[in-house]
Each structure stands twice: as C-alpha cells, then as structure tokens.
Amino acid sequence: MGSLTALRAARPLEDVAVRVSGPLVLTASAMGHLRELGATVCHDGPACGGLARFALNSSGLGKVTANAAWAGVLRDADAADEATVQAATGVMAVHGRRDGTPRGLAVDYAATCASVLTVAGLLAALVGHARGRGAGHVSTGADRAALLTVSQYLAAASAPEAETVPVAPGGPPFTAADGTRFELEALEPGVWAGFWRALGALPEAIRSGWPPFQFRYATACAPLPEALHAITRDVSWSRIQQAAAISGAEVCAVHRLDVGGADPGPPWRIEARTTQWAGTAAGPTPEPGGPLAGLTVLEAGRRIQAPLAAHLLRLLGADVVRIEPPGGDPLRGMPPCCLDVSARWLALNRHKRAVEIDIKSPAGQAELLELAAGADVFLHNWAPGKAEQLGLDNETLGALNPGLVYAYTSGWAGRLPDPPIGTDFMVQARMGIGEAVRSADEPTAPSLMTLIDVLGGLLGAEAILAGLLLRERTGTGVQVESSLLGAAETLTKAAGHQRRHAGFRKPLRTADGWIAPTDQSAAAAQAHAPQLAELPTDQALTALRESGLTATAVTTDLASLPADPRLRASLGHDAHGSLTVPSPWRFS
Structure with a gap:
C-alpha cells in the first residue's frame, strides 16, 4: 500500500489540480467527472488538431498526463470526428441494423466513452503510482473506445459459426393504438408468451418472436413477426399495461429527452469506511507492467455491465476471478462460438479465472466469503436486495475485509420512484435516449x-x-455504486439541449457502399450526393477530398474489419481464435 496522506481525502482527487486543453466534445465529460472526484480543473481552450490534453499535478500523488484524440489506431483522415469514428469502427453498422442501413448515433457516443476512459486511465496511473508501479502518461482515442463498444458484435461477426437468429431489420419499440411508443422487457419465455397471450396473439407468432427478441442484446436487431406489432397497434396503452401486469412482463413508454432539469450529479457514489486497513492482499500478477498488477478482483456479474467493468480492470493488470454458478456461466455456450466457447462471452471474459460457487447455499456463501477476505475488489450487478438476502452485502464483506472496495453496478441506483426493470433498453426508453440518438426526422x-x-x-x-x-x-476500504441511470445521464449531458437536425449523421450512398462525411463537411457533401451515388466508394471519397471535404468509408460488414487497411492490423485473435480489439489505453 502507498503511504497515507495527512489529508485523508474524502474524495480521491482532493488537492489535485488538472489543466485541460482541447475540444469540449472530448473533454467535457472528463472534466465533469474529475471535478466530482475532487479535482480543481482549469480548461485552457482548444488545442491544435483536436487533441485533448490533461496535466494532473498533486504534491501527494505526483504528476500524470493524458492525451485523448479521435485517432488512436485509425489514420487521422479516417478518424477526424465523431461521425467518421462511428463509420470506420462499425458503430454505424451496428446501430443501423434495426433499420437495415447504417446510421450514425446522433449523440457523441464514442467521444463520451473516450472521455470516461481518459479519467479511468488517469486514476489507474495514480493507483499505480501509489503502489510503486505507475506510469507518467496515458493516452486513448475515440476510435479505441468505439472498437471496445462494439467488441462483442465484432467477435460474433468474425466467428466461424453463424448466428442462430437472423440479423435482419426490425425490432421494438412497439406502438399502442393511441400512438404511445413503448419498450417491452421479458427475461423468460413464459413471461413473453403470457404477455402476448393476454393480448390475443396467435401461438405461432409468439413462438417465432421469442428467439429474435431474446437475442436482440446480442444482434442489435429483432426481426419480429409483423403480427405482434399489428396487435399492439390495435389495443390501448392501458390494456398493454394490464397485459404486462398479468404476465410479469415490463413495459415502459418511450420518454422524451429531458435536459432542462437539475444537474443529476455524479454518475456514481463513493463512500469510504471508517475502519483502518492493514495492507494490500497479494495475488498473481498476470501483467507485470499493469498499474493494477497484484490486485485481485472478484466478479459476480451477468450480461455486460459488470463483466465489462471487470474486463477493463483485467486489461489494467488485475487478476480477475469470476464467480460462476455450478456448471459454469450458461452464456459461455451462447452462439456463435470459437472452439466451443461463445465469441461474445470471450470478448468480455477472456483471461479471467473462474470459480464455480452456489451462492444460494450456505457452503457456497462461506466459500465466497473466504475468497473476499483476500480480495481487493468485489464486484456484482445482482438485483436490488439480493446481496443483503445472501449475506454478501457491503457491511458483511467490509467487516470481514476492511480494505475491500465493494462495487455494485446497478440499474437505477435507487434514485427513481417505481422505475421499470433496470435493463439497457428500458433505461434508454425511460431516460429519453431514443430521442438523443436519432435526428429530428426520425421517430x-x-x-x-x-x-x-x-x-x-x-x-x-x-x-x-x-x-x-x-x-x-485514506487507508480505509470503500463502497462504490455506479448505475445504468448514471450512464444514461452521462450520455444525455453529452447530447446537449437541442435535438439534432434532420438527416444528421446520415451516411451517403455510393455505387457499392456508403461514405460518412465529418459533421463539418456534411452539408457540402450532401450537395454532391447524386454524383457520389454513381461512383464506387474509393472514387467517391477521392472526389470529396479533392473538393476539400473530409469523409471515410462506412464499415458495413463487421467481418471485414480485421483486413481493413485503415485499422493497420490492430485487431487480433485470442487462443480460441476469437477476435480481439486493442486496449483502450497506452501507458508510458
């Protein structure tokens, strides 16, 4: 453990000064998070070439610098702004699957992710400094962040097996007879079937609709039978709500984006315990150079949120131990597979160790407590109240291990009255993300x-x-909670106060594909649209660039990305043959 400061900071970056320069699109979220963590932040204005720079200085923590750029692995010409990053990395292709054509996210998603990753990189470097293995500089790129966000889709597209459900246009939201657009959540097939039976759907439509609906998290589309959409259009919103109540399904009306309210505050809660900590638990060091090498993370996570958080900690050098149910995580076999292991599962969980524990049994709970006694971090994303029910809550584990960082990645953080179930699409619906990600001419x-x-x-x-x-x-253990609600608020802050204009970030057709101009070049490029549609993509790009405009080709086939010369062979493969994306950080 590093030496304790006399300050015993209530926030980790108290007494830290950070000077920032560069475009607000790459720095605003980072500056907000740094301030919430206690730092004094000064923004010096834009830097040359759109590069964001962070210089952190503290008498107790030393000096660390960071760079955030649009291009980390891509060429500058192909990663000049948010639009071109989304186009080149496959984000437009994945987001557009529901509609059948590539579409840009109207919100600055890659930049927001890069901003969060910049703060995470700075914090990791400081933790490394305190432990005697820190780096002085960290860099990331919006393109690296974007590749990370689509890593599961890339891995699945590059696997030797095909998807078990079609990747084709279609999906929620549904529309009620009064025009209410709504999202539906059903985590079990019985709940799904019960909801549609209550509305009078035919058995065949119910059966054929479940697989694409169940796998929509994995495929980013859900080609449902038209009969299901037709049924909701013929019934009232109140009847739909009744069917949900009867079946146990959840429905949520698609809300408008509300950015005029009070500042929601930090996207996480961080609280230190009062009990002093004796030292750091020693553990394996799979990546000697990483700032978290020697630290052990216990992860009891499902789906994406918690496993991805633990994956990032592993990339920083931590030894991550996954707590899986007897028989192993059922998602290991989710198709498509590479050497009998799910490509999507590997994207989030490769190089983690696994321990099978029945956490519902007294013996399993005792085994997990024993592991937690020697860990540095315990991370879970269980349903609210489950940790307390199992006796695996912060108070219990903190008393056993005073130096533990107890982390909960939740859905709603207990902040909204009577919220829907805390899953990705329900949070998007409730928090107005459906409006933020689409331009004014799209529903x-x-x-x-x-x-x-x-x-x-x-x-x-x-x-x-x-x-x-x-x-x-501080020399004490810590409890932290982040949430999907906090993620939605972070993204809607980045969305600003105006919905993007009609056609915003809409790629332009070529004779054999699509191109995406930068936001600054989009209006002028649109004037060339008829001529571009008759040219092959490479000639269309040349024509735009000769006119002084910036654009790149839109990746539409994710399986083709490993051979894309724009990425300069930055994508690799693991021991299973599954595609890997580069780490979002470089430390030096």
Whole structure:
C-alpha cells in the first residue's frame, strides 16, 4: 500500500489540480467527472488538431498526463470526428441494423466513452503510482473506445459459426393504438408468451418472436413477426399495461429527452469506511507492467455491465476471478462460438479465472466469503436486495475485509420512484435516449445496440478505480455504486439541449457502399450526393477530398474489419481464435 496522506481525502482527487486543453466534445465529460472526484480543473481552450490534453499535478500523488484524440489506431483522415469514428469502427453498422442501413448515433457516443476512459486511465496511473508501479502518461482515442463498444458484435461477426437468429431489420419499440411508443422487457419465455397471450396473439407468432427478441442484446436487431406489432397497434396503452401486469412482463413508454432539469450529479457514489486497513492482499500478477498488477478482483456479474467493468480492470493488470454458478456461466455456450466457447462471452471474459460457487447455499456463501477476505475488489450487478438476502452485502464483506472496495453496478441506483426493470433498453426508453440518438426526422426509438450497458461498464470501472485510489489515500476500504441511470445521464449531458437536425449523421450512398462525411463537411457533401451515388466508394471519397471535404468509408460488414487497411492490423485473435480489439489505453 502507498503511504497515507495527512489529508485523508474524502474524495480521491482532493488537492489535485488538472489543466485541460482541447475540444469540449472530448473533454467535457472528463472534466465533469474529475471535478466530482475532487479535482480543481482549469480548461485552457482548444488545442491544435483536436487533441485533448490533461496535466494532473498533486504534491501527494505526483504528476500524470493524458492525451485523448479521435485517432488512436485509425489514420487521422479516417478518424477526424465523431461521425467518421462511428463509420470506420462499425458503430454505424451496428446501430443501423434495426433499420437495415447504417446510421450514425446522433449523440457523441464514442467521444463520451473516450472521455470516461481518459479519467479511468488517469486514476489507474495514480493507483499505480501509489503502489510503486505507475506510469507518467496515458493516452486513448475515440476510435479505441468505439472498437471496445462494439467488441462483442465484432467477435460474433468474425466467428466461424453463424448466428442462430437472423440479423435482419426490425425490432421494438412497439406502438399502442393511441400512438404511445413503448419498450417491452421479458427475461423468460413464459413471461413473453403470457404477455402476448393476454393480448390475443396467435401461438405461432409468439413462438417465432421469442428467439429474435431474446437475442436482440446480442444482434442489435429483432426481426419480429409483423403480427405482434399489428396487435399492439390495435389495443390501448392501458390494456398493454394490464397485459404486462398479468404476465410479469415490463413495459415502459418511450420518454422524451429531458435536459432542462437539475444537474443529476455524479454518475456514481463513493463512500469510504471508517475502519483502518492493514495492507494490500497479494495475488498473481498476470501483467507485470499493469498499474493494477497484484490486485485481485472478484466478479459476480451477468450480461455486460459488470463483466465489462471487470474486463477493463483485467486489461489494467488485475487478476480477475469470476464467480460462476455450478456448471459454469450458461452464456459461455451462447452462439456463435470459437472452439466451443461463445465469441461474445470471450470478448468480455477472456483471461479471467473462474470459480464455480452456489451462492444460494450456505457452503457456497462461506466459500465466497473466504475468497473476499483476500480480495481487493468485489464486484456484482445482482438485483436490488439480493446481496443483503445472501449475506454478501457491503457491511458483511467490509467487516470481514476492511480494505475491500465493494462495487455494485446497478440499474437505477435507487434514485427513481417505481422505475421499470433496470435493463439497457428500458433505461434508454425511460431516460429519453431514443430521442438523443436519432435526428429530428426520425421517430424516437432506443438503439438496439447496448449503449447504456457498455457505458455503464466503463463507468463501473471508473468508479472502482476511484475507490482503489481513495483506499490508497485514506487507508480505509470503500463502497462504490455506479448505475445504468448514471450512464444514461452521462450520455444525455453529452447530447446537449437541442435535438439534432434532420438527416444528421446520415451516411451517403455510393455505387457499392456508403461514405460518412465529418459533421463539418456534411452539408457540402450532401450537395454532391447524386454524383457520389454513381461512383464506387474509393472514387467517391477521392472526389470529396479533392473538393476539400473530409469523409471515410462506412464499415458495413463487421467481418471485414480485421483486413481493413485503415485499422493497420490492430485487431487480433485470442487462443480460441476469437477476435480481439486493442486496449483502450497506452501507458508510458
């Protein structure tokens, strides 16, 4: 453990000064998070070339610098802004699956993710400093962040097996007879069937609709039978709500984007315990150079949010131990597979160790407590109240291990009255993300790309790193909670106060594909649209560039990305043959 400061900081970056320069699109979220963590932040204005720079200085923590750019692995010409980053990395392709054509996210998603990852990288470097293995500089790129956000989709597209459900246009939201657009959540087939039976759907439509609906998290589309959409259009919103209540399903009307209210505050909660900590638990060091090498993370996570947070900690050098049910995580076999292991599962869980524990049994709970006694971090995303029910809550584990960082990645953080179930698409619907991600000429619809789960995972890692740094500074264990609600609020802050204009970030057709101009070049490029539609993509790009405009080709086939010369062979493969994306950080 690093030496304790006399300050015993209530926030991990108290007494830290940070000077920031560069465009607000790459710095605003980061500056807000740094301030919430206690730092004094000064923004010096834009930097040359759109590069964001962060210089952190503290007498107790030393000096660390960071760079955030649009291009980290892509060429500058192909990653000049948010639009071109989304186009080149496959984000437009994934977001557009529901509609059948590539579409840009109207919100600055890659930049927001890069901003959060910049703060996480700075915190990791400071934790490393306190432990005698820190780096002085960290860099990331919006393109690296974007590749991370689509890593599961890339891995699945590059697997030797095909998807078990079609990747084709279609999906929620549904529309009621009065025009109410709504999202539906059903985590079990019986609940799904019960909801549709209550509305009078035919058995065949119910059966054929379940697989694409169940896998929409994985495929970013849900080609449902038209009969299901037709049924909701013929019944009232109140009847739909009644069918949900009868079946146990959840429905949520698609809300408008509300950015005029009070500032929601930080996207996480960080609280230090009062009990002093004796030292750091020693553990394996799979990546000797990483700032978290020697730290052990116990992860009891499902789906994306918690596993992604733990994956990022592993990339930083931590030894991550997954707590899986007897027989192993059922998602290991989710198709498509590489050497009998799910490509999507590997994208979030490769190189983690696994321990099978029945946490519902007294013996399993005792085994987990024993593991937690020697861990540095315990992370879960269980349903509200489950940790207390199992006797695996912060109070219990903190009393056993006073130096533990107890991390909970939740859905709603207990902040909204009577919220729907805390899953990605329900949070998108409730928080107005469906309006933020689409331009003014498109109907509001949450993206079927798991935007909030992924950003929630990034925020979870950021919160844990802040907790680890606070532990180093105060000598006490820490409890942290991040949430999908916090992720949604982070993204809607980035959306600003105006809905994007009609046609915003709409790619232009070429004779054999699509191109995406930068936001600054879009209006002028649109004037060339008829001529571009008759040219092959490479000639269309040349024509635009000769006119002084900036654009790049839109990736539409994710399986083609590993051979894309724009990425300069930055994508690799693991021991199973599953596609890997580069780490979002470089430390030096």
